[in-house]
Amino acid sequence: MATPSTSQAAPVTLTDRARRTFAGVLNWAAGLFLRLGIHPNVMTLTGVLGNFVAAYFLAQGNWRIGGGLVIVMGAFDALDGAMARLRGESSAWGAFVDSVSDRYSELAIFFGLLWHYAQTNDGLGVTLAYLAAAGSVLVSYVRARAASLGWDVKVGVLSRFERYLVLAPTLALGLPKLGMAIVAVGAHFTALQRIAYMRRMVRQHPPQGELR
Numbered sequence: 331m332a333t334p335s336t337s338q339a340a341p342v343t344l345t346d347r348a349r350r351t352f353a354g355v356l357n358w359a360a361g362l363f364l365r366l367g368i369h370p371n372v373m374t375l376t377g378v379l380g381n382f383v384a385a386y387f388l389a390q391g392n393w394r395i396g397g398g399l400v401i402v403m404g405a406f407d408a409l410d411g412a413m414a415r416l417r418g419e420s421s422a423w424g425a426f427v428d429s430v431s432d433r434y435s436e437l438a439i440f441f442g443l444l445w446h447y448a449q450t451n452d453g454l455g456v457t458l459a460y461l462a463a464a465g466s467v468l469v470s471y472v473r474a475r476a477a478s479l480g481w482d483v484k485v486g487v488l489s490r491f492e493r494y495l496v497l498a499p500t501l502a503l504g505l506p507k508l509g510m511a512i513v514a515v516g517a518h519f520t521a522l523q524r525i526a527y528m529r530r531m532v533r534q535h536p537p538q539g540e541l542r
């Protein structure tokens with residue numbers, strides 16, 4: 331199968347720009363943790379577990395603590411990759427684990443929110459939590475499915491980093507429904523953007539063989 335994505339420049343995302351902008355700060359912090367003897371995998375695991383704890387507080391309706399933890403765990407999510415790069419351990423396996431851990435963290439947060447609104451019989455809250463979670467998963471799935479066919483599809487207004495920038499502060503400020511509504515709309519729109527982009531690329535560069 332042809333893989334034209336390897337010959338085309340991948341779209342630059344907000345995540346890419348942020349990584350370049352804050353590379354100095356991230357590398358300094360990553361180096362500090364490495365000198366303390368902390369392994370990148372410890373940061374990844376801490377981030378996932380921390381988000382599960384955050385989900386517990388969100389399920390209780392404690393927005394300040396839950397949202398605060400989500401904000402703090404975002405730093406762990408950024409640092410594990412930087413630490414791996416400094417150690418020269420960046421790999422396909424590391425990228426895979428990082429992506430899977432992000433999905434667990436994100437879904438845990440939405441489950442905590444869904445649980446809270448289900449317990450309080452808030453139909454709108456349950457619906458928003460479900461739609462936000464589904465949209466977030468679809469954004470990641472569309473990219474993963476495209477990658478399995480040889481395409482790098484990173485376009486869209488609300489990737490993982492942008493969703494974090496929306497959700498974390500709105501949770502900490504006690505505005506979870508606002509955050510979920512923005513994520514729900516933006517994530518599904520992003521999934522559609524990626525589907526349209528994939529369709530356009532396939533039409534411009536038809537792959538060899540049949541796509542299923």
